[in-house]
Amino acid sequence: MEIKLAESIRTFRKERSLTQEQLAEVLGVTVGAVYKWEAGLSTPELPLIVEMADFFDTSIDVLLGYILKDNRIDATARRLRHCQRVKDLNGLEEAEKALKKYPNSFIIVYRSAMLYQALGLYKRDNAKLRRALELLEKARPLLHQNTNPRISEQTLYVAMAEISQDLEDDERALELFRQHNTDGLYSDCIGMILAKDAKRAQEALPYLSESLLIHEAALVRTVMGYLNLFLNSRDYAQAQALLAWALPIFTAMPRPECTSFMDKINSVFYLFQAHVLLKTGQPEEARTSAEEAHRLAVRFDAAPSYAADTIRFAMPGEDSTVNDDLGETAAQAAQNALKQMDDPQTTTLWQEMCDAR
Missing domain, CATH: 1.25.40.10 (Tetratricopeptide repeat domain)
Structure with missing residues (x-):
């Protein structure tokens, strides 16, 4: 508990334009006593505190600087x-x-x-x-x-x-x-601890792999949530900044030597980027993004794979698969995204990509 008596005496005295000598005379004490009170070198006895509170027309609590704390x-x-x-x-x-x-x-x-x-x-x-x-x-x-x-x-x-x-x-x-560790919630912690021990490093791999897939999926969902938020509020600058940050991460996720479900997901994100670039007056950049969206969609639909081990660093032989609600194919996913955008300009650009194939 902090007591601010010294500061209070000084403040009240100055508010009444009194010198330390004058206050000392009122209270019947020495000037040195008042000086020590205000310097925090000593504390007046209780009767003097009561007398000062009365003189300054305030309460003892206020003079002490005490604030009642809620201790519930x-x-x-x-x-x-x-x-x-x-x-x-x-x-x-x-x-x-x-x-x-x-x-x-x-x-x-x-x-x-x-x-x-x-x-x-x-x-x-x-x-x-x-x-x-x-x-x-x-x-x-x-x-x-x-x-x-x-x-x-x-x-x-x-x-x-x-x-x-x-x-x-x-x-x-x-x-x-x-x-x-329900649903692999703490697999990252388990994997990190095991990986510190050279003798148990391989034991860490399944946990790290599981955590990698869980957190990458969570990041994809989170970015999609933010993207929907920004598009619904027509904040295209924020949407563009989000995609500029997220796409390099997402495109680095799949193994380059094989088709991955991330190709399908990234195709949708590139199509959204094309939409955002059109809305911000960047038609050439939008075309480049739409071309990449189309390339990834074609790549995925030619050899679709939902195997989890198509992701970099996921444990080889991982037998789990990934599900999404984007559409049965990458092409269908693009059409569903276009419906959500409801933008003729983006739809026309996408159709040009499909017709040029």
Whole structure:
């Protein structure tokens, strides 16, 4: 708790145009006493604080600079979350006070654990990380109190796995990640840990391959979402910037020696790029993009493949396949994209590509 008595005395005195001598005379003390109060070198006794509050026509709370803090559970949890975000070490003191006051509150215990984890990583302080683990273990039996749908038992175990990894307890981290690796959600973490050990590097490959495919698919969906957003709001400049960033990544995904489902997906993205370039007054660049869209569509439809191992770095022999809702063929996917664009100029340009084949 911060007391601002020295600053308050000085401020109130100056507001009334008083010198330190004049205030000392009013209170019946020495000038040196007032000087020490304002310099924070000493503190007036309580009767003098009461007398000053009365003299300055204010309350003792205001004179002290004390602001009543909301210490209810929800407000405290929000402050702990803020301290976690801004890496505020002062939050640890509040966390420990809150843990004493609300020892059986899930949200207080959980937020305190997350704060200790964040600051333990930030300061490379293993003691703080171990405290975070201790609090997460304490939070588990309190989980029934939780009302936040984004926090679950899995959330707690994965946080424990991450902290174990930071504490170089890789075996414990692997155990926890594997137990909660639903749909390959933590295959990247498992693969990364295994790949550090030369003796287990090959064991890492299936996990890394699975993670690669999962995250590449997620990136494609995310870019398509952003693209729809920008096109619906007619923000063609942002759409152009998005595609200029994403297409080099997407075109580098498939293995160059074979046809890949990414050829079909990239064909659609290049067609969208042609549309955006037309809308921004770049017809020649739009034609080049449409030509690439058509080339990729023809390439895919000549030998369609949805095998996952057509992606670079995916594990050879990967037997999984990929599905999409773009259309049965790349040509159909292009037609579906054109319907979505509903732009005669882009449709005409695409038809020219098809007629020139």
